Amino acid sequence: MVALGRLLPGRRGRLAPTEARHGSRLTPYLFLAPALILVAIFVFYPIASVIYYSFTDYDIITPAEWTGLDNYARLLGDPTFWKALTNSIIYLIATPILIVLSITLAIVVNRQLRGIHIFRALYYVPAVSGSIAIGISWRWLFDRNGFINSLLVSIGILKEPVAWLAEPDFILPIAIMLTVWAGIGYYAVIFLAGLQNVPEELYDAAEIDGANSFQKHWHVSLPALRPQIVFVAVISSLAALKVFDEIYVLTNRTGGILDAGVTVVFYLWRQAFVLSNAGYASAIAIALLVVTLAFSIVYVRTLERRLETD
């Protein structure tokens, strides 16, 4: 790359060594600057603001008042927060289900069958559909007068319709099912890309060794997909810990009867925008950040270590 200084008029010959070093040191930062400024404004400034507000009593419409650690003390004794955290952790069960089903789907659509492209596109449809639209469809499905009840009543499994989304025990499982259903297509594409990079010779060798179809995938496909599995595990776990849309739509903004579907991000939203406790909501956000970060570090390190060992 030609140094900018060399193109300037009045310059003759090479730049002085210090000047050149100075210029070359600055160049990468200049290239980084636009992105860095945006990240600073839209990521680091909000983080700093949230940290500040977490130490205040703030209702959005009146100036924040410094309250020290009050919000954090309240957090420790708030049973709804702990319930929300527990629900968010339970939601992590979506991750292994997603991985297993996405890999299975990727293997199924990785065949050269007639019309397979149409199937691949169809499975991806939920990934490009709006989460609110999907949530509303699922709400209709599980409505007391919805399809699920009609089906179960008509085949005699239920005597009378059940208000599934008004039953505390069903809200979280239905939301998890929705997340899995909506995510399979997206993650399957990632696994499909991984599968298409597996050399065909490995499958041939496995076949020569007498492996059946299941064994070929168990011993060849899965080890080859480990980088993708790590990636999917991390991003789907983070998504599960931060779940909001599904709960918001399925419970009509209530979090469900007895707060059965309240997750940490939903609780954060409720505190900030329903109860106008933005200071307390900021403390919840910081707690979530700490939990998610700790979880992610442990998760990534464990998975990386296992990969290196393998």
Next chain:
Amino acid sequence: MHVRPILSILVLLALVVTACGNQGSSSAPSTAASVAESAAPSASAAESMNPEAVIHDVEEGAELTFWTFYLSPTFDDYIKGTIDRFEATYPGVTVKWEDHQATFLDDYRNAINAGTQPDVANLSNNEGWVREFAEAGRLLNLSENLPQEVQDQYFPNLFMDSVVDGASYQVPWYQAIPVEIVNTAIFDDAGVSVDDFPTSFDGIPDLCQTIKDATGKLCDVRLTVNDYLAQMTYEGGVDVMNADGTAFTFDSQDAVDWLQTYVDMVAAGTVDRSALTTADDRVALELFTSGQAPFYQTGPQLIREVKDSNPDLYQQLAIAPFPVGRSGVIQPTSQGIAVKADTQYPNAAMALAAFFTNPISQLEFAQQVAIYPSTPAAYDDPFFSETPELVEDSARPLAHDLIEQEQNILPSIPNKADVNDIVRQAVEQAIFNGADPQQVLSDAVAQANALL
């Protein structure tokens, strides 16, 4: 140096924070559905004797921002036409109108935070919005600033609907009259006559039981999840605070009896649980519109939605009077128009608020949809004395008298949202988790009093 783990952590941090930030990044006014900017009117349009020009010394060249709630696109022509008339009445004043919908409250709070609070805004009285922003010092005291003759044009109970420290911070606009819309097909199947619809809340549980036994249909009744204290007050006749406002008292026998009514209805399985606890009245309305519910309490203006969505059901609709609660009074449901406390153009802003709520503007609005004006003079028009032909208009001849009797008996509640959330948890514990109503309400009172 362990660059890779550090990079991983930074990427994760960005992912987490960006996603967290997404939840609350709805900066105002993101959901503005429509904006109408009007050109400055010609000076010749000025009519110093115009009966609608009730505010004097309106600031020359004032540029007002005006927010409405859920009125666009259905009423675009009406709103724009009224703004045009206003601008002709007050030459040199221009209005920039925006309609905000589901995120109105978030948008309004964010606008205050960002210093872009609209000069004039349509705030709901019974959702508690007027009181919230008046108590925060964000609204102009209209009892002090609005000329007395303008204040006198409204029903007094509506002008004083959301009083804070004895003063009004809104002028009342349109409102609904609560009625029960009845699916006569289900009533016929249940052998119940619309004429026998209970006149008081106490008759509802027996009616629901009768309908369920005969038809299997469940009642579409709602708990007011965003304002339990109002529901207790009007429906249960509960005094939610003591007389001097220093302690909550919603664990009285009246309150326990009110809660027990719902506990019993849910235990008997006579109410639709999804509708009962929804925060969205559309859910309950959809249940009725689908033909699955025997009756639903709403305003006549929403009957048009039944008409549009289910014309067959519309043919079978009947209207029953709203059953009065144990308090004996009906809660006003008016929308208000409020003015920003520190608006640059207070006279122009008050002029706009008064203009939209004057009898002429409200009569025109009422002729387009089944809403009811907040000004007695509007009812002098023959439109309100004609015998209505459509079911949605059947409350029209009674509207003036009904509105006159409405009363806001709910005291100003400190930390209202937090207290409501405490009550919500108590109510749900009693109804859905078998907790003792007296115990949960007493615990809730203790928690609420700790916030005072």
